[in-house]
Amino acid sequence: MWLYLAALLLGLYFLRRWYRERQTVENLTEKYVFITGCDTGFGNLLARHLDARGLRVLAACLTQQGAEELGKVTSERLQTTLLDVTSTESVAAAAAWAKEHVGDGGLWGLVNNAGITIPGAPNGWLTKEDFQKVLNVNLLGTIDVTLHLLPLLMRARGRVVNVSSVWGRISILGGAYSPSKYAVEAFSDSLRRELLPFGTKVCIIEPGFFHTAATDAKLVIGNLHRIWERVPEEIKLNYTEMTKYTILLGTLSRQPLSMVTNCMEHALTALHPRTRYSAGWDAMIYGIPASYLPTVLVDQVVNLAWLSLSQKS
Template sequence: MWLLLLVLLGLILLYRYYRQSQILGNLSDKYVFITGCDTGFGRQLAKQLDRRGMKVLAACFTEPGAEELKKETSSRLQTVILDVADSQSVTAAAKWVASIVTDKGLWGLVNNAGILIPLCPNEWLKKDEFRKILDVNLLGTVDITINLLPLIRKSKGRIVNVSSIAGRLAICGGGYCMSKFGVEAFSDSIRRELRRFGVKVSIIAPDFFKTAILNSTQLKENVTNTWKKVPQNIKNDYGEHYCQNYCKFIDAMCSRGSTKFTIVTDCMEHALTAVYPWTRYSAGLHAKFFYMPLSYLPTCVADYILGS
């Protein structure tokens, strides 16, 4: 009986591996638009897909970022300057993409651009500080996606949204977790809406990686600067030790960061090139074996573990 179950499990895993290893043909004919290509995952993915021969349209926030990326890639890769929080910039970038892909449509959209600051206890922040991060991480993703949807529907392509483990568990204060929970909800809803058009939507949920946003010095500096502006009555309630402990929490979080960006970009690449992409990719050991399983446990258990 046990032997039969083991054989059946082995066959299921073998079929699963075979199914997920099937890759699309004619990748060199496909256009992929990636946001946030100055550094980190976006930059790594742009170079990775360029090496595979795909036609990469890389959106950078700065001119220097765009110039450096072009030096490291082939002439196929094209860049555009984009501020995802600015609707006029988004509209201009969408028109630029349409002028390049023409009737072929856009095969892939990777919503990767994001920020982490401000990362602070919620009570220390003002409404505008929440809005800043939501404008980039969530509303920027929504704006880009809606503007490019006609081109993606035309090619029956792929949308890849970068969420986070913080999109399943609220591990810190500030707008970051809220923005990533929102990305999860947007991805789920639009995946169901677009299924009838043959468009597939995947969510990438990384854990800790040493990208530009996971900079402990900048994050702690933001915490201490915010603490200085907090009203005295709130400072009295929290105490100086709370600010110090929060900075220690940031140090601990950043110390877990991996420099192996390909763990994440390989997931993105699979979502774009596989015949049967996953709906969700948990990128990193912390994501796979701690945070994602923890998100399925009773809330009281998650609260106790994260609180300690």
């Protein structure tokens, strides 16, 4: 009897959750959404999807070429600007530009999507400057953009959507990518609790491995080899095998980018968005469960995976 009752309660929970998550925000065509990193990848696809739904998209691109190409495939509603998230002057200019567009209504959504994965390699191969390059974009860029646009977001009682990673829960690779995403998770958590009384929501997107311009296999592996060439000989003696990293980075997941952008879109348009969204089969099958397992067990599993890759080579 208790088993049936538990099954019934579980079914009712998921039915209620399904119903709540299908409810959407009203007047979406009047909402402004600011997205960073729209040249390619998740940001580009999200900008096009939201534009097709009638939202007013403010797309920030790193390059003029990226802005022009996005403008060619979208409506006149979508507006583009150039933004380097590592430059406070550029961020301030983009925030002023956004303020001119949104007016008194404020900004409904901010998607902190801009991010990089390289320089990335075993920690022992890297320098402090390598870590700074990634942290400046993935973490400090996210913080800087958010702080500049926060008054507009609070005015609209809108949404902040920060792109973290499932590898911000569990780290299996060296370099600053995972540390930056761990920090984005912490920043998002503190910001969510801070803004809760003001009606402004903060959501976190946690993708797994996806094949984008930032994670292009040839680019990542080329970077890896360039870093290896400058590694001191005494360090190389302890890292005689590059194969483990080369194989893994060369087989980056080719899951559909829409698995991530659908989560972003729901976070912006749902009346009751989730606090966290996991995207990608690797995230749901491995990353999320592993983040709850005992550390000693995960360490052994990861070590066996590396050993298996090395032996296959």
